[in-house]
Amino acid sequence: MSVRLTDRAFTVAGAMRMLEGPGLGGVVVFAGRVRPDRGRAGRVFALDYEAHRAPALRRLAAIEREARARFGAGRVVLWHRVGRLKVGEISVVVGAACAHRAAAFDAARFLIDELKASVPIWKTERARPVRRPRRRPGRARERSTG
Template sequence: MSVRLSRRPLSVPAAYRELGQGPAGGIAIFLGRVRPDRVGARIVRALDYEADEGIALAAMHRIERGARARWGADEIVLHHRIGRLRVGEISVIAGAAAAHRADAFRSARWIIERLKSDVPIWKQNVLSGDPR
């Protein structure tokens, strides 16, 4: 089990190590990254992420338990970064290990969708030309 909010860069190798510690035959890992979206004449150069950390962690633990109960996932990784992230940096890792690929894919998909709908995390654009 691995649920985390972190102010430091997220590590894909660390997530893989946690997912790979059991005998699961399938591991699916989704990575969310900061996109250089265009906003009018300007471009997103970073995102500022914040969370209500206590409530967010409790919600992430519920998602982790839900993925095990619903999809039979053996291991779950749900790591979200907070603070300022530049374009290209990883904001979220949602991974699942299960006996077979179908349940690994379903679990990873389910936990990232639940994170978006259930966890109090917010992002704000930092645009080209912004002073901060």
């Protein structure tokens, strides 16, 4: 069982190690990263993740059990960060190791969809206003005549 809700960074390589096992020939890992989205508040430079820890861990464990039962996953990874994450940092890694690829793809899809829909984790965007350079009329005229 590998369920984590942590303020420490993790890696896809670390998840791959957790997903090793005899006969587990199909491994699918999904990683989610913080995007530099642009919204009304400006350009996102970070996301603050928070969780209601005890219910979140219980729900993650239940999702893991269901993935094993439904898809025959021999190993499962469900890791999520909390705290402030900058653009580019990995916020979530889920993975499933099964005997064959079809079940592994289905299981990994199930893991991330269920995590997003049913685990009490929230993110809040932190953004900076985007400054637009002011046009100086004189220079604009110079360029237009050049």
